Amino acid sequence: MKLDQFMKWKGMVSTGGEAKNLIVTGQVSVNGSIELRRGRKLLPGDEICLGNIKLMFGQYDPQGRRLASNDQ
Secondary structure: HHHHHHHHHHOOOHHHHHHHHHHHHHOOOEEEEEOOOOOEEOOOEEEEEOOEEEOOOOOOOOOEOOOOHHHH
């Protein structure tokens, strides 16, 4: 699944355009690194962060897993 699709699917954003804007302006990170490619393919275990929202993309949990703040 692509990063922008995941963000919309999980309710981090309400539209694809909103996801694109947040990604290209450097407000989204994947595995602790700023990600500027909205089409980045997510792999199981990738951690997606937007502000204080952290979700993990998983192979067996396609809906993602919300991380507790102490899981960092």
